[in-house]
Amino acid sequence: MINKTKKWWEGLVLTCVEVTRLSFDVPEERKLTVTEKLKLKFHRSMCIWCRRYYKQGKFLQEAMNKYQKKSSDGTITKKKMSNEMKEKIKRELQDSVK
Amino acid sequence: MQHKIDLNRLVDDHGDYLYRFALVKVRSETIAEDMVQETYLAAVKSLESYKGKSTERTWLTAILKHKIMDHYRKYSKEENFDDTESERLGILKYFKRENGWSGSWNEKFRPARWNISPEQDLENKEFYEVLEKCLTELPDKIESVFRMRELDGEDSKNVQEIFNLSPNNYWIIMHRARLSLRSCIEINWFRTEIQ
Numbered sequence: 491m492i493n494k495t496k497k498w499w500e501g502l503v504l505t506c507v508e509v510t511r512l513s514f515d516v517p518e519e520r521k522l523t524v525t526e527k528l529k530l531k532f533h534r535s536m537c538i539w540c541r542r543y544y545k546q547g548k549f550l551q552e553a554m555n556k557y558q559k560k561s562s563d564g565t566i567t568k569k570k571m572s573n574e575m576k577e578k579i580k581r582e583l584q585d586s587v588k
Numbered sequence: 589m590q591h592k593i594d595l596n597r598l599v600d601d602h603g604d605y606l607y608r609f610a611l612v613k614v615r616s617e618t619i620a621e622d623m624v625q626e627t628y629l630a631a632v633k634s635l636e637s638y639k640g641k642s643t644e645r646t647w648l649t650a651i652l653k654h655k656i657m658d659h660y661r662k663y664s665k666e667e668n669f670d671d672t673e674s675e676r677l678g679i680l681k682y683f684k685r686e687n688g689w690s691g692s693w694n695e696k697f698r699p700a701r702w703n704i705s706p707e708q709d710l711e712n713k714e715f716y717e718v719l720e721k722c723l724t725e726l727p728d729k730i731e732s733v734f735r736m737r738e739l740d741g742e743d744s745k746n747v748q749e750i751f752n753l754s755p756n757n758y759w760i761i762m763h764r765a766r767l768s769l770r771s772c773i774e775i776n777w778f779r780t781e782i783q
Binding site for chain 1: 595596598599600603604605607608609611612613617621624625628629632633679680682683690691692693698699700701702704709710713715716719720738739740741744745755756758759762763766767769770773774
């Protein structure tokens with residue numbers, strides 16, 4: 491009896507593994523069905539951890555994007571190419587246009 | 589009309605930018621320098637086609653992006669990327685497997701509440717140091733795929749092609765990466781904040 495109930499419940503709801511999987515990077519070929527979207531909403535309405543996973547995941551996406559920009563701009567790192575390398579490149583460029 | 593460009597100035601103006609752009613993706617200083625070198629050599633070959641339509645930096649960055657993609661294409665041919673079984677296991681550790689309702693969060697890894705504030709986090713140099721550290725804790729191949737995709741918003745189809753991944757394997761890898769990164773950031777950044 492309990493097994494039947496379990497099966498019925500599992501048919502209705504998504505597990506946290508599934509929800510976290512479906513939260514990001516879903517392949518284009520595999521669009522979420524209407525039922526899946528509803529199940530996702532339902533699960534997240536009851537599960538604070540999966541809600542947080544989604545919000546925090548979004549935050550980290552923004553962070554990664556900013557990380558790229560701030561690294562390149564030199565805002566958060568002052569790393570530079572070695573002078574030897576710069577001079578080497580300049581020499582090679584001059585050689586290649588001769 | 590021939591666009592007269594001072595090649596030395598081109599290096600001085602954009603070299604460090606390109607270097608840092610590459611470095612955050614490829615992590616190795618040597619490889620980043622190689623990428624920049626190849627970029628400039630390729631640029632000088634296509635100077636004719638550069639008509640100043642985009643800025644110099646945009647033009648050079650586009651070339652650099654292609655060099656980085658080529659680099660990872662080669663890298664993924666040399667390394668075995670099809671390791672989906674271990675990725676799956678890497679994912680399962682975050683979720684408990686009990687007799688009853690399996691698939692819910694393992695208490696150890698349940699997302700805690702984050703006190704997010706843009707000035708303290710996204711504008712903070714120390715935050716990005718923690719982010720970098722957490723990225724390096726990912727297994728190499730997973731880290732490479734994740735960086736390629738998330739740092740620059742590189743199209744997921746391109747990422748799959750570069751690393752020779754099926755959409756499904758790519759999905760699993762990204763899932764693994766996100767779970768691991770989220771957990772590491774929580775432990776090393778948000779949990780250490782004074783409540």
